[in-house]
Amino acid sequence: MIPKYRKQFNQEFSEEKYRKLKDILKEKGGVEPGFRISESPIILSKEFETQLINASESIISQINALPAETLRKAIPENCRVPNDTDRPHFFTIDFGVCRSENGEIEPQLIELQAFPSLYAFQKTFEDAFCEVYPFLSEIRNPMPHETFKSLLKELIVGDENPENVILLEIFPEKQKTAIDFALTEKLLGIKTVCLTKVKKVGKKLYYENNGKLTEIKRIYNRVIFDELDRIPNLNTEFDFREEVDVKWITHPNWFFKISKYLLPLLQHQFVPKSYFLHEFPQHENLEDFVLKPLFSFAGSGVNLNPTKEITEAIEDKENYILQRKVSYEPIFEDINGEFSKAEIRLLYIWRENDERPILLENLGRMTKAAMVNVDFNKKDAIWIGSSNAFFAEG
Structure with missing residues (x-):
């Protein structure tokens, strides 16, 4: 969509640079990404970025106007967790890059979640793209690193000692997103803990930290609660539905409250x-x-x-x-003259006392298949997988 930058990227691209991109990610994360890394960034116009943000702002306003009871109805009875919050701590929203009936390229809402995505990884990914292709630095996300880090740390760690804050996942070492856990640990100084390792004494939760039983006061939750029932022979001391002395970041109820459940309730030209x-x-x-x-x-x-x-x-x-x-439009040209489609996820944080969330970063996914999921692509395809979006003046 921005021919100048697309042409420059394709001219500069090489397999050697792609390997370097992946090597940087592995070096910074300490592990390889468990998902495919696209060779290419997504480069779109500032006009498209404005459309994305305006649509998101409209959706946020509509969510704010919904009665609390409407949102509560989304939570299955067997998944209700005590001590809900007035706001989710995270808000992510996915748009497909589509073509409208009048031929214009426009975003179309795919889904939305109040669940943390790859915040630490995407910032590192953006850095890696800029390191390998320096010209991308002129169109990168303008938020300074320190601002990004301080906002995320304020949200997740708060006033607690980082040793009393954990990233909670189920068998984290087996997750495709393990690299994000590792980068989050480095960024915030917190530990990743498996749900099966959490110990419960009364209403307090603990984990073993360097041989010492340490109280958990805040949980950066990465567990998909309704998937727990599908894991056979899962032994845990702690059930999400129990009342415990811990602060959820974000509260598990929000996984249900801001989800596809809301799609029939939303109205906008970019909402199917x-x-x-x-x-x-x-x-x-x-x-x-x-x-x-x-x-x-x-x-x-x-x-x-x-x-x-x-x-x-x-x-x-x-x-x-x-x-x-919606019709995803293949507009991202690869070095063979073939075209990929894409989806962009906007990554917001939502502080408890703020009326509206703050946009921190974005996540891109590229595909040549019917669905924007790399599992559906041919094995030899390029310009597919996880990416990052850059926005430039057209």
Whole structure:
């Protein structure tokens, strides 16, 4: 979309530079990313960035206007966690890079979450791109490093000693996002702890820190709560639904409250029409919609071509939505003259006393497949996988 920068990147690109990009990430994180790294950044216009942010601001205003009870209804009864908060600490929102009916390139909302994404990794990724391709520095995210670090530290660590703050995950070493955990540890001075290692005494939680039992006062939560039931033979001392003396960053209830559950309630030119499955009107054509489970992660359970037989066989229809299909536009040219599609996630933090969240960074994903998930790509494809978006004057 910005021919000058795309042309320069493609001219400068080499396999050697791609290896260097990945080596920098491995060196800084101490582990290799568990997901594919795209060879290319996503380069878009400042005008597109303005559209992204304006759409997000409208959606944030609509969420702020919703009654608390509407949001509470999103939480399944068996997943309610005590001591909820008035705000989520994180807000992430995904847009596809699409083409409108009048031929314009525009964002279209895909989904939104109040769940932390790869905040530490994406800042490092942006740095790595700029290190390997210095010209990208002139169009990078203008937020200074120290500001980024201090905002994230204020949110996650707060006034506590970092040793009393943990990043909580289930079997973190097996997660594809382990590199983000490692970078978060370096950035904030906190430890990553597996849920199975958390010890409970009364209402207090502890973990073993260098051989010493240490109290946990704040949890940077990376556990997808509703996935715990699907892990066989999981032995833990601590159940999320128990009342404990700990501060959640962010509270697990928000995973449900800001989710695909909200899509039928939102209105904007960049928000595709969505319906709960049990409320899908007869006048709409099923072929124009994508079927999505309300609470799934990384695209699991999504059906791009639902049929009446499939939808009628679903018993818990209130836990699914139908979202109008959008057309991802392949506009990111690779070195072979082929084109990739992309999706951009805006990464916000939301401090408890703030009316609105603060945009910190972005996350990009590139694909040549029908879904923006690298598992669906051909093995020899390029310009696919995790990326970072840069915005330039056109």
